[in-house]
Amino acid sequence: MTMSLAANVLAAASVYGLIAVGYVIVYRATRVLNFAHGYIMTLSAYLFFTLAITLNGRVWVAVLLAVILTFVFGAVLYYAVLRSLTGRPVYVGILATLAVGFTVIGATILIWSPRAYYAYEFGLHNPLWDIPVAGVRMTMMRVVLIGAFILVPLLLGLWLRYARLGIQMRATAEDPELAALRGIPINWVFAVAWGTAAAIGGLAGMLFAANANLDPSIHLVALKALPAALVGGMDSIIGAVVGALVIALSEALAIQFINPLVSQVMPFALMLVMLMVRPWGLFGSSEHLERV
Amino acid sequence: MLLANGRLKTTYRQEVALVSTRARWVALAIGVPLFALLPFFLRSPQLHLANLMLIGIIGAVGLNILIGLAGQISLGHAGFMALGAFSSGIVIHELGWPYLATLPVVVLTSAGFGLVVGLPALRLRGLYLALATLAFHFIIIFALSEYQSHRLAAEGLRIPPPDFGLFQINSLFRWYYLLGAVAAVVVAGGANLRRSRTAREWIAVRDRDLVGRALGVNVGWMKLKAFVLASVLAGLSGSLFAAYLRVVSVEGFTLFVAIEYIAIVIIGGLGSVAGAVLGAIFLPLLRESITWGFDLIGAGARRQQQLIPLQLSMFGLTMLAFLIFEPRGLMGLWRRVRDYIDLWPLRHRGGR
Numbered sequence: 001m002t003m004s005l006a007a008n009v010l011a012a013a014s015v016y017g018l019i020a021v022g023y024v025i026v027y028r029a030t031r032v033l034n035f036a037h038g039y040i041m042t043l044s045a046y047l048f049f050t051l052a053i054t055l056n057g058r059v060w061v062a063v064l065l066a067v068i069l070t071f072v073f074g075a076v077l078y079y080a081v082l083r084s085l086t087g088r089p090v091y092v093g094i095l096a097t098l099a100v101g102f103t104v105i106g107a108t109i110l111i112w113s114p115r116a117y118y119a120y121e122f123g124l125h126n127p128l129w130d131i132p133v134a135g136v137r138m139t140m141m142r143v144v145l146i147g148a149f150i151l152v153p154l155l156l157g158l159w160l161r162y163a164r165l166g167i168q169m170r171a172t173a174e175d176p177e178l179a180a181l182r183g184i185p186i187n188w189v190f191a192v193a194w195g196t197a198a199a200i201g202g203l204a205g206m207l208f209a210a211n212a213n214l215d216p217s218i219h220l221v222a223l224k225a226l227p228a229a230l231v232g233g234m235d236s237i238i239g240a241v242v243g244a245l246v247i248a249l250s251e252a253l254a255i256q257f258i259n260p261l262v263s264q265v266m267p268f269a270l271m272l273v274m275l276m277v278r279p280w281g282l283f284g285s286s287e288h289l290e291r292v
Numbered sequence: 293m294l295l296a297n298g299r300l301k302t303t304y305r306q307e308v309a310l311v312s313t314r315a316r317w318v319a320l321a322i323g324v325p326l327f328a329l330l331p332f333f334l335r336s337p338q339l340h341l342a343n344l345m346l347i348g349i350i351g352a353v354g355l356n357i358l359i360g361l362a363g364q365i366s367l368g369h370a371g372f373m374a375l376g377a378f379s380s381g382i383v384i385h386e387l388g389w390p391y392l393a394t395l396p397v398v399v400l401t402s403a404g405f406g407l408v409v410g411l412p413a414l415r416l417r418g419l420y421l422a423l424a425t426l427a428f429h430f431i432i433i434f435a436l437s438e439y440q441s442h443r444l445a446a447e448g449l450r451i452p453p454p455d456f457g458l459f460q461i462n463s464l465f466r467w468y469y470l471l472g473a474v475a476a477v478v479v480a481g482g483a484n485l486r487r488s489r490t491a492r493e494w495i496a497v498r499d500r501d502l503v504g505r506a507l508g509v510n511v512g513w514m515k516l517k518a519f520v521l522a523s524v525l526a527g528l529s530g531s532l533f534a535a536y537l538r539v540v541s542v543e544g545f546t547l548f549v550a551i552e553y554i555a556i557v558i559i560g561g562l563g564s565v566a567g568a569v570l571g572a573i574f575l576p577l578l579r580e581s582i583t584w585g586f587d588l589i590g591a592g593a594r595r596q597q598q599l600i601p602l603q604l605s606m607f608g609l610t611m612l613a614f615l616i617f618e619p620r621g622l623m624g625l626w627r628r629v630r631d632y633i634d635l636w637p638l639r640h641r642g643g644r
Contacts, residue, residue: 091554094422099612106607261438265431271427275427
């Protein structure tokens, strides 16, 4: 009972966490909350499904190609739209990303039609696996999701810590002007941040869609990952992981002890409480937050 | 007044005049009768569209005060509208009041909730405030949909048309005049407010709250005032919207509606009442233009499936174009055209 609850929480947290990491990367770099994230994720999942079908079910090649394409999309998006909006008021960032999102989701539905796609259409089956821990049963894609949830933030953390571009990215996040003076190509760094965020979100979307099914409404998951990013702290990757666990746990507890409908608003109620008492989140840095 | 265009104001009276130039008197003299006689020239689909625009104007003027003047971003507009609609619905359903009697209740509850939702604005600003209002949106809609599913029919509460005793508001034609009257009052009130001390205090809060504070503006109180006013106007427009469609239901108040209202305010022109009106007229026209385009090229069966995604993309691209190329919205475009004509042929690159 408790084990299966824990497994469910972990599976839900994996989706939220992977998406929330994308919000955090973009916010750290450009101080924009990317409301288009969920829509880009949806587009990415569609790319993956199409590639997998055209490649006759070579799933891993399709995943790799879709991730690369999504990265390029994110980077191009930064150069095409967001770069020209730097230094503008906060609402511009919110609305511009929403506008990008609507454009993307509209185009996605136009291209692929709103019908639901299933992973078995390209021969990917999703069997129930027995997990050797305490007799929990879980679908294969959920296991893959949890694996990605552990692996991706870890690799990202290592990359930010040791890789040249990662160090440049941290420096730029800390002080863009100083970074530019030191010769760091900050626009390229920002574009890489947008691309990386899009790619990670895209991966989450692909796995999520492969586990259940793919239709345009999967972007709604990204809305619930927003509280995860905020509760953890908008500029902390560890925060996104912890925030996702907290949000998923609160949802699961609401289902168990209150009623399933309440779980729908639980993330937002938690976000509101967090905003009132500690707006910078559990792990975020408070100095960036302008207070009145 | 040295300039022929008469926009050089030399006295304080001119500065604060509601109708400041002769050209505007002329525009008013043409515009008001046109507005009053419009329904005689429209067929019912267009009249329906015009009525929806009038409802949009009422809400947009309120949101424009909140975002454009006071500089507080709210994603909770649809939630406020839903609250207004349900204030009417609940009073009608539980107490059996006639629709018109519920309007004071709508104003009071909207004001109260505006105060509550405005509270986070005392501590937060910018993005974090937007997120707080987003959270409020989901919580409000959740609470109302719980009420709807427990106390009302699944599709919501059907409500009777407004009844003035002598006549009922039961046709598109009559609705136009009711909504038109409310919208006219709201627009005139908004324009009047725009020239007051209150508006200048809001602008101080928007541009630099610290300086406003130093000049003696009570920043927190002004923020709450803006939230309350925007909430009341949103509640009113939500209630009228529900009465117009004759059904109270959470269905019509999605997050997308809230975003659409922000888009109206920005595409129209932040901080100006005329901008809110222009935006509220422009956006429905943009949406309808795709339907008209389909009719023009005679696209048949494939049409329905492609209509909504096309509208979404078009909406997104338009919003993006305005944000990038003309952040002052349609009002900014109009000012550019006006200045071009005014200064022709001696246009120079300096100035504005």
